[in-house]
Structures are given as C-alpha cells and as structure tokens.
Amino acid sequence: MKRSQYSALLTDLYELTMLAGYFDEGMHQKPAVFDLFFRTNPFTGSYAVFAGLEPALHYLEGLRFTEDDLDYLKSLEIFKPAFLHFLRDFRFTGRVTAPPEGTVVFANEPLLTVEGTLAEAQFVETALLNIINFQTLAATKAARIRLSAGDGEVLEFGLRRAQGPDGGLSVARAAFIGGVRSTSNVWAGERFGIPVKGTHAHSWIMAFADELSAFRAYADSFPDACILLVDTYDTLKSGLPNALTVARELRERGHELFGIRLDSGDLAYLSKEARRLFDEAGFPGVKIVASNELDEYVIHSIRDEGGRIDIYGVGTRLATCDGEGGGALGGVYKLVRFDGRPKLKVTSDIAKATLPDCKRVLRGIKRDGSFLMDILCLKEENIASGARVYDPTNPLRNTTVPEGVTLEEIRQTVMEGGEITVESPPLQEMADRSLAELQRLPEGSLRLFNPHRYKVAMSQGLHDLRSRLMEEIRRND
Amino acid sequence: MKRSQYSALLTDLYELTMLAGYFDEGMHQKPAVFDLFFRTNPFTGSYAVFAGLEPALHYLEGLRFTEDDLDYLKSLEIFKPAFLHFLRDFRFTGRVTAPPEGTVVFANEPLLTVEGTLAEAQFVETALLNIINFQTLAATKAARIRLSAGDGEVLEFGLRRAQGPDGGLSVARAAFIGGVRSTSNVWAGERFGIPVKGTHAHSWIMAFADELSAFRAYADSFPDACILLVDTYDTLKSGLPNALTVARELRERGHELFGIRLDSGDLAYLSKEARRLFDEAGFPGVKIVASNELDEYVIHSIRDEGGRIDIYGVGTRLATCDGEGGGALGGVYKLVRFDGRPKLKVTSDIAKATLPDCKRVLRGIKRDGSFLMDILCLKEENIASGARVYDPTNPLRNTTVPEGVTLEEIRQTVMEGGEITVESPPLQEMADRSLAELQRLPEGSLRLFNPHRYKVAMSQGLHDLRSRLMEEIRRND
Structure with a gap:
C-alpha cells in the first residue's frame, strides 16, 4: 500500500x-x-x-x-x-x-x-x-495558453513565483496535463517524467568580460542544446549579432545553434527582426524563444502582430493562475x-x-x-x-x-x-x-x-x- | 545537522x-x-x-x-x-x-x-x-488585511484554495508573521504552533432534520467553543433566531455561545442586525464572525459602513495573494x-x-x-x-x-x-x-x-x- x-x-x-x-x-x-x-x-x-x-x-x-x-x-x-x-x-x-x-x-x-x-x-x-x-x-490556464500559442510550443518556468516548492510541483504536473510541453522545474522532471528545459540567466553574461565571450563559453558547454539570452545589454545592437557570430562558429565545428531567447522589449517586433536576421544569414533552424510576463492574451496579441516565436516560456502568470477569478x-x-x-x-x-x-x-x-x-x-x-x-x-x-x-x-x-x-x-x-x-x-x-x-x-x-x-x-x- | x-x-x-x-x-x-x-x-x-x-x-x-x-x-x-x-x-x-x-x-x-x-x-x-x-x-497580504480589520481579529482559512498542501502550509506560516492570529489549517497548527480555529460547514446543517436540531447538536459537542453558521436557509428569519435559542439554552446549562458566522449576503448590514439582536437579548459577548471573499478592501468597506464584525475569516484572497500584481x-x-x-x-x-x-x-x-x-x-x-x-x-x-x-x-x-x-x-x-x-x-x-x-x-x-x-x-x- x-x-x-x-x-x-x-x-x-x-x-x-x-x-x-x-x-x-x-x-x-x-x-x-x-x-x-x-x-x-x-x-x-x-x-x-x-x-x-x-x-x-x-x-x-x-x-x-x-x-x-x-x-x-x-x-x-x-x-x-x-x-x-x-x-x-x-x-x-x-x-x-x-x-x-x-x-x-x-x-x-x-x-x-x-x-x-x-x-x-x-x-x-x-x-x-x-x-x-x-x-x-x-491545467485550465495551461490549456488556454497552449491554445493561444497555436503551433508554438509552451515551456513552463514558474517555479520561482509558485506557492512554495510543492506549489511549483503541482503547477508543472497540471500544466503538462493542460498541454504545456516542458518545464524548467528539475524536481518535477524527476518526479513526473516531464521533459525539462533551460538555458542561462543574465548573471551568466555578467560573469564574463563581455557578451560574446559568455555566449561562446555557453556554446562550448552545450554545443547541441544552446539557447542564448540576447537582451542583457542591447538585443538588436549586441545580443543578436553576437548570437549570430556564435551560430556561425558552432556550424564550423559541426553543430547548430538551437535558439535565442528574448526576455524584454517588444517581443513581436524583436522576434520578427531576429527571424529575418537568422534566415538571411542561412540559419532558418534557429528557434526563437520568448519570455516576460506572458499569458494567453499577450501571446495572442504577439501572434496577431505576426510575431515569429517558436517557444513561449511562461512563468508567473501560469504558476499563479493569474487572470479573472x-x-x-x-x-x-x-x-x-x-x-x-x-x-x-x-x-x-x-x-x-x-x-x-x-x-x-x-x-x-x-x-x-x-x-x-x-x-x-x-x-x-x-x-x-x-x-x-x-x-x-x-x-x-x-x-x-x-x-x-x-x-x-x-x-x-x-x-x-x-x-x-x-x-x-x-x-x-x-x-x-x-x-x-x-x-x-x-x-x-x-x-x-x-x-x-x-x-x-x-x-x-x-x-x-x-x-x-x-x-x-x-x-x- | x-x-x-x-x-x-x-x-x-x-x-x-x-x-x-x-x-x-x-x-x-x-x-x-x-x-x-x-x-x-x-x-x-x-x-x-x-x-x-x-x-x-x-x-x-x-x-x-x-x-x-x-x-x-x-x-x-x-x-x-x-x-x-x-x-x-x-x-x-x-x-x-x-x-x-x-x-x-x-x-x-x-x-x-x-x-x-x-x-x-x-x-x-x-x-x-x-x-x-x-x-x-x-505575509504582506496578511498585514494589509490585518491592518484593515482594526481591532477585529483575522483568521486564515485558505487551505482549500491554496496551491497544494505545501502552499497551504506556507500561507498559514506567512500570514501569522503578517499579523493573522489563527488558521483553520490543522497541519500548520501542528507544524508551526499557530492557534487553530474552526466550526462547521453547511453540510452539518443539512445532515440534520432542521437547522435548530443541527445547532443544538453542535452546541452539545462544543458548549464552550460553539460558533454557529447561520446562513444555510435564511440568516435573518431562521439562522439568527435559532442561534439565539441555542444561546439561551446554553446559558441555562452554564455555558455561553461563543459566536455566530455569517457567510453570505450583505455582511455590514447583517452584522449590525445580528449585533442588535444578541445585545438586546442580553448576549453582548456573542462574537460575530464573517467570511465570504474577504480581503483588505472589502473589510475596509464593511467597517466604513459601521459593520459589527469581531472576527474576519479570510480564505481565497489571502491564500492566493489576490490583488494588484x-x-x-x-x-x-x-x-x-x-x-x-x-x-x-x-x-x-x-x-x-x-x-x-x-x-x-x-x-x-x-x-x-x-x-x-x-x-x-x-x-x-x-x-x-x-x-x-x-x-x-x-x-x-x-x-x-x-x-x-x-x-x-x-x-x-x-x-x-x-x-x-x-x-x-x-x-x-x-x-x-x-x-x-x-x-x-x-x-x-x-x-x-x-x-x-x-x-x-x-x-x-x-x-x-x-x-x-x-x-x-x-x-x-
């Protein structure tokens, strides 16, 4: 028993x-x-x-x-x-x-x-x-978010805003039932067999002399699962060009950059710019991950404006089931x-x-x-x-x-x-x-x-x- | 260690x-x-x-x-x-x-x-x-609620709406730090030594032939800690008169009714009516407990209208930390x-x-x-x-x-x-x-x-x- x-x-x-x-x-x-x-x-x-x-x-x-x-x-x-x-x-x-x-x-x-x-x-x-x-x-909140994302994938990463450790576990389990495909929560991964995903924080960038060195180091460690966070300094002027540099270097060594992550700013606009940049440079496979206070309404509006996001990282508003009610x-x-x-x-x-x-x-x-x-x-x-x-x-x-x-x-x-x-x-x-x-x-x-x-x-x-x-x-x- | x-x-x-x-x-x-x-x-x-x-x-x-x-x-x-x-x-x-x-x-x-x-x-x-x-x-939400209650006491009973069992424990602990005086959560009582409080649900009333029998039975079991929920049928016509009957019967046996609980309707108005009824009948010590989607704003408005509530039971909106943000x-x-x-x-x-x-x-x-x-x-x-x-x-x-x-x-x-x-x-x-x-x-x-x-x-x-x-x-x- x-x-x-x-x-x-x-x-x-x-x-x-x-x-x-x-x-x-x-x-x-x-x-x-x-x-x-x-x-x-x-x-x-x-x-x-x-x-x-x-x-x-x-x-x-x-x-x-x-x-x-x-x-x-x-x-x-x-x-x-x-x-x-x-x-x-x-x-x-x-x-x-x-x-x-x-x-x-x-x-x-x-x-x-x-x-x-x-x-x-x-x-x-x-x-x-x-x-x-x-x-x-x-599970209901997750289903709403997942449906609003259309063909996009949804990743749950609300652990830090959940109601304590067990709240985080419950969210990850329920969100998966509602259609979210993966979680950042390693404990939930282990307990429930949910796929876990993750990349790095702004602090990773700040621990290196500059953004490009930080990107290179991360790509060295995870050449086949590398998602680069591009908004620490300036997404368009610095983050995306540096990520493209790393994408080229990875390819020379037989790997492909998995993706980039946008975490601030106008996600619809920035995702279109990022898509154009990587497509024109011959990297149509690089995934665009976005996060920052996303929920079903924000995702709906991003898609409505033609945003080109492949993976939506949803945290607070899923973990707290924010919304009417x-x-x-x-x-x-x-x-x-x-x-x-x-x-x-x-x-x-x-x-x-x-x-x-x-x-x-x-x-x-x-x-x-x-x-x-x-x-x-x-x-x-x-x-x-x-x-x-x-x-x-x-x-x-x-x-x-x-x-x-x-x-x-x-x-x-x-x-x-x-x-x-x-x-x-x-x-x-x-x-x-x-x-x-x-x-x-x-x-x-x-x-x-x-x-x-x-x-x-x-x-x-x-x-x-x-x-x-x-x-x-x-x-x- | x-x-x-x-x-x-x-x-x-x-x-x-x-x-x-x-x-x-x-x-x-x-x-x-x-x-x-x-x-x-x-x-x-x-x-x-x-x-x-x-x-x-x-x-x-x-x-x-x-x-x-x-x-x-x-x-x-x-x-x-x-x-x-x-x-x-x-x-x-x-x-x-x-x-x-x-x-x-x-x-x-x-x-x-x-x-x-x-x-x-x-x-x-x-x-x-x-x-x-x-x-x-x-803890912050609890402090806001506690301050809005003035001299009134606040009881936390959000367990059923918390983010899982551990979420409920965290809420009870934090709410106590923020000034809430007791919890309905028995596990939190045991774990943290927080005073626990509780009475009965509508189902108690429904399990008896009528409201008065239900009140009497509850008073028999808890003659010195009896709080009667008065809104199952009709607060003014049935619940309060029946509670008063039980208050009198308890006093004949050497006990005092601890309180009544309002759980629906116009809490400001009903609490004033209840206070008047019990005061006029010679029961100024009977506490008025109120609940139903309370938070700092609702409590503020009840007090603003002269509501006579002694104990506020706060559940959902404290457990979920509902509000701006x-x-x-x-x-x-x-x-x-x-x-x-x-x-x-x-x-x-x-x-x-x-x-x-x-x-x-x-x-x-x-x-x-x-x-x-x-x-x-x-x-x-x-x-x-x-x-x-x-x-x-x-x-x-x-x-x-x-x-x-x-x-x-x-x-x-x-x-x-x-x-x-x-x-x-x-x-x-x-x-x-x-x-x-x-x-x-x-x-x-x-x-x-x-x-x-x-x-x-x-x-x-x-x-x-x-x-x-x-x-x-x-x-x-």
Missing part, C-alpha cells in the same frame, strides 16, 4: 469538529454522498481541464492519523478521548467516481462524487478541494445524499441551489464526434434522444436531446472500499486527452473573449427531484 | 546548465555575491513584510544531491561525468545576510545577500526565490560582485539598473522612533547626518540625512560557512515585529489607496560606483 505524502492533519479544523460532533450524535457511520464541483468556469472561459485525481486518490488511500497527529489533537483540549480513540483506526473506506485527468469539464457538473460514511466522506473535503481546485485551475477555482464540496435521502442546499438564488442525489454525467456527442452538451441525470435514469433537459440555473430554459446524439458517461468508479481501482495513465495520455477533447468543443468555445458557452443540462428526473425537494423546504419554512 | 525537506532538484534546469558551464570554464570556484530583491512593493502598497528566511536557511543548510538525483540528471544526457561527480559533494558553504522575518522592507533594497563560490551562490537562486517570494507576498512578488536575484569586482546589470531603463557590490541597508530612525527612510550604502561606507543620498530610480532627486536621525542596520549575518548562525525566533516574535514596525512607518504609509511612498535612497559611495560602472559599460558599447 502506497502511503500518502500528506499528513492527515492536512485539513481545516472544522472537518474535525464536525466529525467529533457526528461521533457524539452517533451519526458518523451513516451513509453520505458528496459532490465536488465548481460554479463558474475559470478565467471567464467556457471550460476547465480536470486534473489532480491521482494525488487525491493517493491521499485518500493513505489517510490515517499517526500517534504524533493524535497527540497534537489531544493537546488542543477540544476533543474527547473516545473521539481521539476513534480517529486511531480512522480510514477512508468509501467509493469515488471521477473522470480521467485531462477530461474537459464544465461548471455545475460533479467532478468527484465521494460516497462513504458521513465521517469519512465529510472529513476529506478540505484536502480534496486543495488538490483538485489548484491542479484543475492550473483571482488565482482560484471556486470548487465546493456539497452533501447531496444522506442516510438514504437526497439532500439539497437552497439559497435565495436558484442558480446556487445544489443538484441533489447521486448523479451520472453524460456527454452528448454528435455524429461528427463533436460535443454538443453535457447532461446530469439520476443514477438509475435512462436518457435518450428526444428526452427533455433543463438549464439548472434557469429551468424555464429547456430543450430536447436531438436525434443522432450519443450519450457517453464521462466518469467511472476510481476507488472502491478505499482502494484505487483504476490505474492512473501516464501524464502524456492525460495531455493527449485534454487536447483532443478541446478540439471537439463546439465552434467558438476556445475563443479568448466571449466564448460560446457549452450547455450543461439536467434531466427530467433530476429536475423533478430538485423541484420536489425545494417545495418541501419551502413548506417547512 | 537538520536535513532540508526539499530536494536539491528543486531548481530551474538553467541553474544546473549554468553551473555545468562555469565548471567547464573553471570559473565555478570564483567568489560571487548575489542580491535578492524586488522592484515594486506588492499590491500597489508602500511596503512588504519579509518572511521565509527560516525555511530558506534550512534549504541551504541541507542542500545535497542524492544518488537518485544524480541518476536522474545523468539520464538527461546533457551533463558530463566530471560535472556529475562534482555535484556529488556539492554543498552550500557560503554566507547569507538578511533581516529577521517580520521586518518591514521595501522595493529595491537587498533582502538576502548571498556570498559564496559562483557555483553555490548561483545554484540556489530558484529555491530562494520560490521560498522568499511567496512567503513575503503572503497578480499573486506574485517579482523578486529577482542579481549578481552584484564577481571575482573581486562589483557588477552591474544595465538596461535602457535606469530604474531597472541593479545596485552593484556588497551593501548595507540602514534604516533612518527619527527621535520619536518613527522610520524616515532607508539608505543603501557600500559595506565600508560610513553614513551620518548631513550625508547626501540619492533616489536610485532618479539620481537627480537627492537629499541629505537630517540631524537627529539615527541609522540602524536592519540585516545581519544569518549563515556563515554554510551553517546557520542565528537561531530563528518564535513565529510570535516575528508577528510582533511586523506589527511594531508597521506602526513606525511615516503617516499615510498604511493607507490602502495611494499610500505615502517610503524613501529608499542610495549613498554617495554607491551612487558614484554605479555611475562609474555605467560609464565603463557605455564606453565598451
């Missing part, structure tokens, strides 16, 4: 106080079902790329309190001895349903569904949100069934009412293979063409499932009895999946500005159940 | 390629000095709170490549055997100068200065930036001295030129104890009242150090020969320091909008050295 790297104390205190309360009430062993979902697609986009499942499952499988953990909890003087004794043998023994990592997912549909005793299913909330929220957000996916974890009864959280805003009970997530696929809509239905419900489906945020908007649309369940059981039941595929497979699925979204879904909104509908059965539960709550008021 | 929790592979690949290059050139043992600093105060504010030193020093002290690390690097097929052999005994053996954590610091002044061989001082760049950037950013401190790490010579990185923008050579950071303190300005000077330089000092971003702006101002060095040697020389104080001491220093800033510095800009000046000696080096580079052009 694989032990998790995470402490059982990786939780908000309220999970433990609730657990203690349920224990006192004798409710802790009753069956419960929770859905993990988010309410708004991140970055004002139309989709998210699901990521973080594998570490989340390892967390669940390895969950247990050590003696040190229990000593600490005892020291807080808020928990009774019987409860601490109960925690000693506490394990996650439930079932988890989820899509494979790299699946394109949407607001309001359950990502993870966690079934177990109330104790175990509630307790894991914080850790699951911590892991899934951030990795899904980062403030660096966080608003994933939540809600009780949908308890002790044999479907549960609903109502609010004054119907759009925020949860969707009760155990659900399936069906993806409606057209004959040409493109995705039409997702449908959330009850577990036992059968949906086919002609079925009426409803907008969960406004049930007055409803439609029928068209002819010729096939419905595929996007989730599967990934953990049963607390044990992982599905082997996690290689990261590359997750990355392939995300790219392939993104290409199958309806036209306009990938647009950066005002994208087409993918439809997520609820079935007749789910609609009726929710209406009935709402009515019951209203009557009790 | 304390081993670091961090792998030596916690680095950008380019640190290793540069190291390999320096090794090839025989330059790797030459002495070098790097400064770690940032160029802009975060969040459009006037200051930052320095944090992250203790973990950074542990990283440096424990730095070594394991056999697994070396095997991985070998597998990349870009490093020569002699270099990999060199890495086997690679250690950080240098000197580090830094302020204590919790010190208020400013743009353009060196936080860490790292002296050692070129190899070791360059190699640690990425890890130091990763650790210091984020913790300093989070996009969740990242732009800390950089620049070569300032190499092989016995001061070094300078020039750019077309004088404001971005680095400050060369080993420096001291002096804080000018007025007779009343308030801070007037910081002065960066050369190591051997003596500065006193009457000395002329210059704005590094625009040397035409200059002034003299007034009479009666004492100059205190804010940094000290914290590592010598690769070993930590100063015991890290308790986190509480760091938190006390940050609060005390913030109170000593010039009037208007703590304002949220358009704050007074604290002056960071350079000495005559530093000014002259920089001018001379710039002139030399210009002549070589």
Whole structure:
C-alpha cells in the first residue's frame, strides 16, 4: 500500500469538529454522498481541464492519523478521548467516481462524487478541494495558453513565483496535463517524467568580460542544446549579432545553434527582426524563444502582430493562475445524499441551489464526434434522444436531446472500499486527452473573449427531484 | 545537522546548465555575491513584510544531491561525468545576510545577500526565490488585511484554495508573521504552533432534520467553543433566531455561545442586525464572525459602513495573494560582485539598473522612533547626518540625512560557512515585529489607496560606483 505524502492533519479544523460532533450524535457511520464541483468556469472561459485525481486518490488511500497527529489533537483540549480513540483506526473506506485527468469539464457538473460514511466522506473535503481546485485551475490556464500559442510550443518556468516548492510541483504536473510541453522545474522532471528545459540567466553574461565571450563559453558547454539570452545589454545592437557570430562558429565545428531567447522589449517586433536576421544569414533552424510576463492574451496579441516565436516560456502568470477569478477555482464540496435521502442546499438564488442525489454525467456527442452538451441525470435514469433537459440555473430554459446524439458517461468508479481501482495513465495520455477533447468543443468555445458557452443540462428526473425537494423546504419554512 | 525537506532538484534546469558551464570554464570556484530583491512593493502598497528566511536557511543548510538525483540528471544526457561527480559533494558553504522575518522592507533594497563560490551562490537562486517570494507576498497580504480589520481579529482559512498542501502550509506560516492570529489549517497548527480555529460547514446543517436540531447538536459537542453558521436557509428569519435559542439554552446549562458566522449576503448590514439582536437579548459577548471573499478592501468597506464584525475569516484572497500584481512578488536575484569586482546589470531603463557590490541597508530612525527612510550604502561606507543620498530610480532627486536621525542596520549575518548562525525566533516574535514596525512607518504609509511612498535612497559611495560602472559599460558599447 502506497502511503500518502500528506499528513492527515492536512485539513481545516472544522472537518474535525464536525466529525467529533457526528461521533457524539452517533451519526458518523451513516451513509453520505458528496459532490465536488465548481460554479463558474475559470478565467471567464467556457471550460476547465480536470486534473489532480491521482494525488487525491493517493491521499485518500493513505489517510490515517499517526500517534504524533493524535497527540497534537489531544493537546488542543477540544476533543474527547473516545473521539481521539476513534480517529486511531480512522480510514477512508468509501467509493469515488471521477473522470480521467485531462477530461474537459464544465461548471455545475460533479467532478468527484465521494460516497462513504458521513465521517469519512465529510472529513476529506478540505484536502480534496486543495488538490483538485489548484491542479484543475492550473491545467485550465495551461490549456488556454497552449491554445493561444497555436503551433508554438509552451515551456513552463514558474517555479520561482509558485506557492512554495510543492506549489511549483503541482503547477508543472497540471500544466503538462493542460498541454504545456516542458518545464524548467528539475524536481518535477524527476518526479513526473516531464521533459525539462533551460538555458542561462543574465548573471551568466555578467560573469564574463563581455557578451560574446559568455555566449561562446555557453556554446562550448552545450554545443547541441544552446539557447542564448540576447537582451542583457542591447538585443538588436549586441545580443543578436553576437548570437549570430556564435551560430556561425558552432556550424564550423559541426553543430547548430538551437535558439535565442528574448526576455524584454517588444517581443513581436524583436522576434520578427531576429527571424529575418537568422534566415538571411542561412540559419532558418534557429528557434526563437520568448519570455516576460506572458499569458494567453499577450501571446495572442504577439501572434496577431505576426510575431515569429517558436517557444513561449511562461512563468508567473501560469504558476499563479493569474487572470479573472483571482488565482482560484471556486470548487465546493456539497452533501447531496444522506442516510438514504437526497439532500439539497437552497439559497435565495436558484442558480446556487445544489443538484441533489447521486448523479451520472453524460456527454452528448454528435455524429461528427463533436460535443454538443453535457447532461446530469439520476443514477438509475435512462436518457435518450428526444428526452427533455433543463438549464439548472434557469429551468424555464429547456430543450430536447436531438436525434443522432450519443450519450457517453464521462466518469467511472476510481476507488472502491478505499482502494484505487483504476490505474492512473501516464501524464502524456492525460495531455493527449485534454487536447483532443478541446478540439471537439463546439465552434467558438476556445475563443479568448466571449466564448460560446457549452450547455450543461439536467434531466427530467433530476429536475423533478430538485423541484420536489425545494417545495418541501419551502413548506417547512 | 537538520536535513532540508526539499530536494536539491528543486531548481530551474538553467541553474544546473549554468553551473555545468562555469565548471567547464573553471570559473565555478570564483567568489560571487548575489542580491535578492524586488522592484515594486506588492499590491500597489508602500511596503512588504519579509518572511521565509527560516525555511530558506534550512534549504541551504541541507542542500545535497542524492544518488537518485544524480541518476536522474545523468539520464538527461546533457551533463558530463566530471560535472556529475562534482555535484556529488556539492554543498552550500557560503554566507547569507538578511533581516529577521517580520521586518518591514521595501522595493529595491537587498533582502538576502548571498556570498559564496559562483557555483553555490548561483545554484540556489530558484529555491530562494520560490521560498522568499511567496512567503513575503503572503505575509504582506496578511498585514494589509490585518491592518484593515482594526481591532477585529483575522483568521486564515485558505487551505482549500491554496496551491497544494505545501502552499497551504506556507500561507498559514506567512500570514501569522503578517499579523493573522489563527488558521483553520490543522497541519500548520501542528507544524508551526499557530492557534487553530474552526466550526462547521453547511453540510452539518443539512445532515440534520432542521437547522435548530443541527445547532443544538453542535452546541452539545462544543458548549464552550460553539460558533454557529447561520446562513444555510435564511440568516435573518431562521439562522439568527435559532442561534439565539441555542444561546439561551446554553446559558441555562452554564455555558455561553461563543459566536455566530455569517457567510453570505450583505455582511455590514447583517452584522449590525445580528449585533442588535444578541445585545438586546442580553448576549453582548456573542462574537460575530464573517467570511465570504474577504480581503483588505472589502473589510475596509464593511467597517466604513459601521459593520459589527469581531472576527474576519479570510480564505481565497489571502491564500492566493489576490490583488494588484497578480499573486506574485517579482523578486529577482542579481549578481552584484564577481571575482573581486562589483557588477552591474544595465538596461535602457535606469530604474531597472541593479545596485552593484556588497551593501548595507540602514534604516533612518527619527527621535520619536518613527522610520524616515532607508539608505543603501557600500559595506565600508560610513553614513551620518548631513550625508547626501540619492533616489536610485532618479539620481537627480537627492537629499541629505537630517540631524537627529539615527541609522540602524536592519540585516545581519544569518549563515556563515554554510551553517546557520542565528537561531530563528518564535513565529510570535516575528508577528510582533511586523506589527511594531508597521506602526513606525511615516503617516499615510498604511493607507490602502495611494499610500505615502517610503524613501529608499542610495549613498554617495554607491551612487558614484554605479555611475562609474555605467560609464565603463557605455564606453565598451
């Protein structure tokens, strides 16, 4: 059995106080079902790329309190001895349903569904949100950047701006699932098998008497993987001419300069100038790498102006998931069934009412293979063409499932009895999946500005159940 | 010797390629000095709170490549055997100068200065930036939030939105240094001794037949630490009246309700209503806790409208360091001295030129104890009242150090020969320091909008050295 790297104390205190309360009430062993979902697609986009499942499952499988953990909890003087004794043998023994990592997912549909005793299913909330929220957000950001780069390659190098060492690891993993091809983070390379890339910093240039000597020395050490940073002094007057000199010298010795890196200034303009210079000198193969506060919008605008960049190095804005929504996916974890009864959280805003009970997530696929809509239905419900489906945020908007649309369940059981039941595929497979699925979204879904909104509908059965539960709550008021 | 929790592979690949290059050139043992600093105060504010030193020093002290690390690097097929052999005994053996954590610091002044061989001082760049950037950013965000809360207490509960488990730990630690009094993160409580707080979620309410039963059950389990979440159904019609009922029942049994929590709606209005209700019913001691996308601006506006909140629960926007600047401190790490010579990185923008050579950071303190300005000077330089000092971003702006101002060095040697020389104080001491220093800033510095800009000046000696080096580079052009 694989032990998790995470402490059982990786939780908000309220999970433990609730657990203690349920224990006192004798409710802790009753069956419960929770859905993990988010309410708004991140970055004002139309989709998210699901990521973080594998570490989340390892967390669940390895969950247990050590003696040190229990000593600490005892020291807080808020928990009774019987409860601490109960925690000693506490394990996650439930079932988890989820899509494979790299699946394109949407607001309001359950990502993870966690079934177990109330104790175990509630307790894991914080850790699951911590892991899934951030990795899904980062994979989504990466997909947006990768799509904006077109045929260009994207390199992630956000480690120095990430939230600590582990934040950097998570970013690298999630970004690869979202379509980024390599990372500067060596630890992530070793841990996850992601290709690592890198060249040198300005300090390399400054450690030598002049730029040309610095370039030559670097080319000597890495004749076949040499990328020269050309903006330390002056990109056009000094950096590019010196890089060209080195390219010629390398060729004389049977090597080819791999590329140059632009790290400041007008990247669209400078990349065109660099391309022209190297092309005219007979070096069409020299790659142009660019970096400096890049994100999907900046890359889009550089390409719009005819920039000639081959590899985009993206750091801060990927590592921090900068953009609309403030660096966080608003994933939540809600009780949908308890002790044999479907549960609903109502609010004054119907759009925020949860969707009760155990659900399936069906993806409606057209004959040409493109995705039409997702449908959330009850577990036992059968949906086919002609079925009426409803907008969960406004049930007055409803439609029928068209002819010729096939419905595929996007989730599967990934953990049963607390044990992982599905082997996690290689990261590359997750990355392939995300790219392939993104290409199958309806036209306009990938647009950066005002994208087409993918439809997520609820079935007749789910609609009726929710209406009935709402009515019951209203009557009790 | 304390081993670091961090792998030596916690680095950008380019640190290793540069190291390999320096090794090839025989330059790797030459002495070098790097400064770690940032160029802009975060969040459009006037200051930052320095944090992250203790973990950074542990990283440096424990730095070594394991056999697994070396095997991985070998597998990349870009490093020569002699270099990999060199890495086997690679250690950080240098000197580090830094302020204590919790010190208020400013743009353009060196936080860490790292002296050692070129190899070791360059190699640690990425890890130091990763650790210091984020913790300093989070401590600063926490200080801003804490100051906006006035007499109110701030509780950090951002774990579910942090960048992975370790991101959550870093946030909790840094936030405490910045003045946040407690965390929901139990792991952080155990690791760092930070007080942990928490209550229950909406799911607690939903697991019971009705809200009042849920409140009663929670109060039964935690009669002396009971905070009731009152917005599951309707705050005014249901949540607050039910909480009041429980407050009365608790008092009959000799306990007092600790508080209620508002998590949605108009927090200013609802907190005033809640305060009135409990005061009129004879429960002036019941605390009002509020949460829901809080940050320094929202808290400021709630207090501005007379909101009556005692404890602010701050999650997402603290954990992600949301705000102007996009969740990242732009800390950089620049070569300032190499092989016995001061070094300078020039750019077309004088404001971005680095400050060369080993420096001291002096804080000018007025007779009343308030801070007037910081002065960066050369190591051997003596500065006193009457000395002329210059704005590094625009040397035409200059002034003299007034009479009666004492100059205190804010940094000290914290590592010598690769070993930590100063015991890290308790986190509480760091938190006390940050609060005390913030109170000593010039009037208007703590304002949220358009704050007074604290002056960071350079000495005559530093000014002259920089001018001379710039002139030399210009002549070589």
